[in-house]
Amino acid sequence: MKKILSLFKYWHLCFNNLIIRLFLWKKMHRKKHYLSVCSIFKNEGKYMKEWLDFHLIVGFEHFYLYNNFSSDNYREVLKPYIEKGLVTLIDWPYQHGQMAAYNDCVDKFKNESNWIAFMDLDEFAVPLAYDDVKAWLKNYEKFPCVLGFFKDFSSSGRMKDDESKPVIEQFVVCSDFVSPSMFLNTAWAGRIKEFRLSHFCRFKFFNKVCPENAGFLCRWHEQPRKLDFQFNHYHSKSFDYYVSKKIPGGDVFSAQNSYSLNHFYKNEQKCGKVDYNAYRYLIKLKNFNLDDYQA
Numbered sequence: 001m002k003k004i005l006s007l008f009k010y011w012h013l014c015f016n017n018l019i020i021r022l023f024l025w026k027k028m029h030r031k032k033h034y035l036s037v038c039s040i041f042k043n044e045g046k047y048m049k050e051w052l053d054f055h056l057i058v059g060f061e062h063f064y065l066y067n068n069f070s071s072d073n074y075r076e077v078l079k080p081y082i083e084k085g086l087v088t089l090i091d092w093p094y095q096h097g098q099m100a101a102y103n104d105c106v107d108k109f110k111n112e113s114n115w116i117a118f119m120d121l122d123e124f125a126v127p128l129a130y131d132d133v134k135a136w137l138k139n140y141e142k143f144p145c146v147l148g149f150f151k152d153f154s155s156s157g158r159m160k161d162d163e164s165k166p167v168i169e170q171f172v173v174c175s176d177f178v179s180p181s182m183f184l185n186t187a188w189a190g191r192i193k194e195f196r197l198s199h200f201c202r203f204k205f206f207n208k209v210c211p212e213n214a215g216f217l218c219r220w221h222e223q224p225r226k227l228d229f230q231f232n233h234y235h236s237k238s239f240d241y242y243v244s245k246k247i248p249g250g251d252v253f254s255a256q257n258s259y260s261l262n263h264f265y266k267n268e269q270k271c272g273k274v275d276y277n278a279y280r281y282l283i284k285l286k287n288f289n290l291d292d293y294q295a
Contacts, residue, residue, distance in 0.1 A: 002219075009208075009218035016206045017214065020143055028114055028141040028187065035134050035183075036062040036113035037125075038105040040098050042249060044121040045072040050166050051121050052081055053288045057281050058125060059132030061295050064109055064116070066092040066101040080290055096251075099195050110189040114141075117183045118199045122234045123150070124168060126278050129228040136229050137183060143211045144188035144203050147180040149224055150231040154271035155264075158238040166285055167234050168278040174232070175270045177224055180210075180217060181231055232278055235267050 037060055044051075052063065065087055067074065081087040088109070092101050102118055109116070115137055117125060125148065130136045140146045156173040181199035184192075188203060195201045202208055208217070212228070215221035236242040247259045 006220045010220040013214035033062040033113040037117045038064045040066040040101045042068045043072045045074040048077045059134040110186040124232040149177040150233045160240045
């Protein structure tokens, strides 16, 4: 029965893709930013610089960042990026306010950016078949959204972070591909029916849209068939970080999604592969100088 349901969902997604490819076309008019990211954060100052620099390297142009009760040095870290016009900082003092923040971002900034990705500060967008994310997205400008799929990364056996090394260098042990996250084509913002989970939405008339790897989204295929892009989700980082920061910090999405040692060990057990794809950008990241950056 599950296989039949998966096949039906797959056919539905393929039908949506066909209709959009054949009959729908609206030329994408370049906005202030071609590609931006929306993210909500709490006490991520330690890792912000690496995350921002990496995403500037792979083609992101602007960041809409929602501060959710942070008490660390995030303002100090963000100051040079704000001064260069790369970051819009919004205070968001609402418990479990992730979905509301995403809706707010779409409502306020849909006319500023052609594409908006929705991701957390422990998630890295890694192009595989292209030099940057923008080159990949140009293939899908008539679609409401494009989905990338996550690999969850474990502690890689590290008890403590090595602060002399970037996150993408320290943690390389990962899971198979899991859930998706969305790049929204803001020309379709008015047709959003609802956000589902934390990184995915449904559209009026089409419901779900997935222009590539539709078979994997509905579990008809066991793995993505077209590997042009992936998200690296550095779920736990080191054991010490997870215990001292992530468990007490809780989940910004829902009170039901609290972190625990059991959650940590479950993630460790599903991560048995190694992935170095982010290393393509490691030397650029280590040499990155914000003062020299030009979009």
